[in-house]
Amino acid sequence: MGKKAKVKSKAKVKSKxxxxxxxxxxxxxxxxxxxYRSYYADGIFxxxxxxxxxxxxxxxxxxxTPKTITYKVQDGILKDEVERTGKEGMVxxxxxxxxxxxxxxxxxxxxxxxxxxxxxxxxxxxxxx
Numbered sequence: 001m002g003k004k005a006k007v008k009s010k011a012k013v014k015s016k017x018x019x020x021x022x023x024x025x026x027x028x029x030x031x032x033x034x035x036y037r038s039y040y041a042d043g044i045f046x047x048x049x050x051x052x053x054x055x056x057x058x059x060x061x062x063x064x065t066p067k068t069i070t071y072k073v074q075d076g077i078l079k080d081e082v083e084r085t086g087k088e089g090m091v092x093x094x095x096x097x098x099x100x101x102x103x104x105x106x107x108x109x110x111x112x113x114x115x116x117x118x119x120x121x122x123x124x125x126x127x128x129x
Contacts, residue, residue: 039095046097054105059092 039058046056067086072079100108118128 041095043092045092045094049099053099053101055097055099057094057097059094061090061092064089064091 040060041058042061044056044058046054049055064087066084068084069081070083071081121128
């Protein structure tokens with residue numbers, strides 16, 4: 001059997017529940033991946049996964065793009081639309097989906113509530129904290 005490597009740590013365990021000498025601050029560096037994109041969302045759809053995770057799908061909604069449109073032609077110029085084929089209704093294009101545990105969902109909820117308060121303050125002309 002090989003020797004176990006000793007790990008030196010500045011943090012000292014005082015009891016089972018308290019650790020001393022932990023940093024009071026830490027800098028988080030946010031790095032965007034090569035696949036990072038910004039998305040616009042008109043709405044959100046989602047629910048719970050079979051194993052209890054929260055999922056949210058962000059979508060944009062728009063009119064249906066017709067499959068074909070037939071126009072009258074007069075003297076070589078397109079005139080009135082005569083016929084349109086394709087689906088009816090509206091389209092909701094799902095741009096992105098996010099799956100998270102309930103702890104992260106609650107953090108997201110709190111963060112979103114703060115942004116809503118900031119938005120309301122902004123509309124009233126108040127300083128945003």
